[in-house]
Amino acid sequence: MILAGMLVAGPARAEEAKAAASAAPPLATGAAPAAGPLPALAFARLPFFADGEISADGQSFAGKLVIGGTQLLGVRHLFDAAAKPLYLRLPETDELDWVRWVNKDFVIAGMRALLPLGGPEKAYVRRIMVVDLRSGKATILLRDLMGQNGGDLLWVARDGTPQILVAAQNSIYLDENFFPTVYRINLETGRRVVVQAARSGIYRWIADGNGVVRAGIGTADDGRSSRLLYRGSEATSALVTIDRANSRANESVIVPIAFVPGGDHAVVDIVNDDVEGLYEMDMRTHQKVRTLYQAQRGIEIDRINVSEDQTTVLGISLSSEPGKTRWLAPAMASLQEQFDKSVTGRNVDARIVSMNADRTSMLLVLDSASTPGALYYFNVESGAMQRIAVMNDTLRQRPMAPVRTVRYKARDGLEIEAVLTLPGDRPAHDLPIVMFPHGGPWAHDAPGWDYMAQYMANLGYAVMQPNFRGSTGYGPTFLKRGEGQMGLAMQDDITDGLKWAAEQGIADAKRACIVGASYGGYATMWGLAKDPDLYRCGVSISGVASLRREVNDFGNSLMSGKYTDDWKAMTPDFAAVSPLNAVARIKAPLMLIHGRNDVTVNVSHSDSMASRMRAAGKTVDYLSLPMADHYFTREADREAMLAGIGTWLKKYNP
Structure with missing residues (x-):
């Protein structure tokens, strides 16, 4: 099915290794744009880093990294230039979607391959790959299952144990195995346990920060009617239908985004009369308990940043402020304000793209609509900022067209x-x-x-x-x-x-x-x-x-x-x-x-x-x-x- 790829390792590019150990250079300002025209390849370059994150201890980062024009799964140490990076080159048929840390020994990645499914037409088959950083061995999880989507990551353990929850199909046909089952997988042993059996019509499962499957979203075969199944915080409690909707009536079910500990409250995103907002809601009664954020009329919430334990909304991105995060957590808002002040007048935005477990180490991207920017490391305690790499080796941080x-x-x-x-x-x-x-x-x-x-x-x-x-x-x-x-x-x-x-x-x-x-x-x-x-x-x-x-x-x-x-x-x-x-x-x-x-x-x-x-x-x-x-x-x-x-x-x- 999906190939595991070929493991290749090599030294970090010298410039990036030095940059990771030195202070950040001056940022590009509003100087005259680079003389053109430049060749197509200069703009076609894939970004150096995408869809990854910093490790829990803040010492390394992993993600989709581009080395020599090829996108790889990469794991790099931030400070030790002598530490050997790990690069995983995938076959031409496979693509990476995202990369995440599980603990210091394991990294997982969502991947897909375009394959024929019972006929001439092709479709993406999705799985999760786990990489043991101690040995460099890569393994495809749930490879034996026959479904198209076997890579829906629901939860990663936060206590350091190598455990994850994955929802996966076991059939490409619309039968009893088409709808996903949820497995708890131990990455060290490979052992998997069913924690939520498939339910007819339920195509998406949602877990809380403790690894309990709390909700399922279902649909009729034609997709016009939907329903929400819900259970309390105890894994043994029953799933019950608490909401229904019909798309032809412009209805949609309430979907929990984060689960408030100790009861049936969850954070939900609701649009009413052109006003979108985040609310804490009692899932049993559908009563709003408090308003977390309400956007102005006609402005949409594009993205929601949830805490690692999936209990709190840390920040949001609005359609009116592309590329920016409006942090709801006071400490993060204060930090973002400092970043914004530090780049005032420099024609760039400072965006936090990943944080370690205690939020003291961060990956930042400094870019703008006119420059592809660069990836930086920032330490909250020392205030030190270090450049890891530019996103585009050819354009670097030169401003282009306004x-x-x-x-x-x-x-x-x-x-x-x-x-x-x-x-x-x-x-x-x-x-x-x-x-x-x-x-x-x-x-x-x-x-x-x-x-x-x-x-x-x-x-x-x-x-x-x-x-x-x-x-x-x-x-x-x-x-x-x-x-x-x-x-x-x-x-x-x-x-x-x-x-x-x-x-x-x-x-x-x-x-x-x-x-x-x-x-x-x-x-x-x-x-x-x-x-x-x-x-x-x-x-x-x-x-x-x-x-x-x-x-x-x-x-x-x-x-x-x-x-x-x-x-x-x-x-x-x-x-x-x-x-x-x-x-x-x-x-x-x-x-x-x-x-x-x-x-x-x-x-x-x-x-x-x-x-x-x-x-x-x-x-x-x-x-x-x-x-x-x-x-x-x-x-x-x-x-x-x-x-x-x-x-x-x-x-x-x-």
């Missing part, structure tokens, strides 16, 4: 927010422009390091990323404004952004192209068809060409009914707003880029679009990447994609 948020009015008066990236080496006047709509469509763009936008800006283009109606990040009312408007007002919002940029004198409307990935790829193709004289060219990356085909791809899978409802709510007529049916209206040259390993949007969308464009005598090019997935997680695929975009833009929109 980024800001703008707002404009759509043609019906609705205010639209957009992220605007401008070349830093020339005046922002009459620039060629790339409209760069996001994927989803249930997503949103925010100011932050965006390697694709930065690459296009480095080529001399203004890059505009409009959060059209139907985007997340602005509350349920704005989200619902997208219903019935796919290919209509949602597309007009993008067009109106281009008009605004031209009216402001920023862009030359006659030199505009549109580029997008996933739903953004759909918006690219549909933009060329809906307004055939508006753009000089387009680049669709993993784009949806046929809305009906996309919905049909849900098939008979779990939740297919809900997903189908979600898409049908966006447009009453799939065929009428599908690019595949509108090729005759397209005038501008279209480039298609798609990975053959994409399991989110089937590559047949781009295959069919390329074929139909050629048959109609249209100008089209197709870059088909044999190893690329939907998210272009391989550096080589990123580079190929960017190079293709750059060549197309320079040819048709110089």
Whole structure:
């Protein structure tokens, strides 16, 4: 099934070893951006560190590390330059999702492999890999199970014992073994014990900080109706249904985020009348006990940071403050305030990305929307900050293109927010422009390091990323404004952004192209068809060409009914707003880029679009990447994609 990989070890890069033992160098300031254009690879570089954490004792860190352009599972000592790092190289078919410490002897990692499941179609199979740091041996857990997802980590012991809870399926078919069972696994002995048997319809289990399975979220086969099972803090107490919801009535069950010790209180996230908040709630009575945080109307809580013991919410991230954490814990808020003051005027943000057990040692990322930044170590007791490594070996900490948020009015008066990236080496006047709509469509763009936008800006283009109606990040009312408007007002919002940029004198409307990935790829193709004289060219990356085909791809899978409802709510007529049916209206040259390993949007969308464009005598090019997935997680695929975009833009929109 999933291969264990090949263990390779080697010395740390000399510069990083020295940096880990020296004081942090000055941060990049608002100096002139690097001269361009730079090659595609400079922006395609995978970040040095991702999805990892510092050890409990604060002496080492583990995560997805990039060494020599290859992403590995890496474990590194922070202070001892002579200590040999451990690197685990995975096969080409396998990918890392996250890395966590269990204790000083064991590190675990979530991994996935793209495999055929009983037919020609492929899907990701997920497992957890455990690495014994004493021997370097890597082992795949629950490898004998036959389910697709065998890697849902619920809990890690905090007392130093090598124990974890994992929920795993044992069948790829919708039978009694399809729904996950929860196992307690001893990583030292390999022994596993069932602590929660599978329940029909329950697809997700939730555990508290003591390793007790407290809740389960279930659904009917079509995904339209859901329920919440709950038990008290005693593992022997019965699970009972305490909440039900129907997606067609815009309902959702209450989901516990953290469990307050000593009773039935839990922290929950509730949205009411466009206001999202965190509340302590009595799970039995559904009564709110106290308000922990309430966001302003139309602002969403993007991420919630929970304490290691899963009892307390430490902080949150808001859609209005991308990349920042608003700490609710007073000590953390005070520390963040000090970090913010220390980087004032330096055009960077200081973000705490991991803390050790007693919160005295931390990993920080100092970055901005204009620089990929660097990874730092900080010690609370000594106040010492040390740089571990830059995130991008080529760009390092040099500021690139400036980024800001703008707002404009759509043609019906609705205010639209957009992220605007401008070349830093020339005046922002009459620039060629790339409209760069996001994927989803249930997503949103925010100011932050965006390697694709930065690459296009480095080529001399203004890059505009409009959060059209139907985007997340602005509350349920704005989200619902997208219903019935796919290919209509949602597309007009993008067009109106281009008009605004031209009216402001920023862009030359006659030199505009549109580029997008996933739903953004759909918006690219549909933009060329809906307004055939508006753009000089387009680049669709993993784009949806046929809305009906996309919905049909849900098939008979779990939740297919809900997903189908979600898409049908966006447009009453799939065929009428599908690019595949509108090729005759397209005038501008279209480039298609798609990975053959994409399991989110089937590559047949781009295959069919390329074929139909050629048959109609249209100008089209197709870059088909044999190893690329939907998210272009391989550096080589990123580079190929960017190079293709750059060549197309320079040819048709110089």
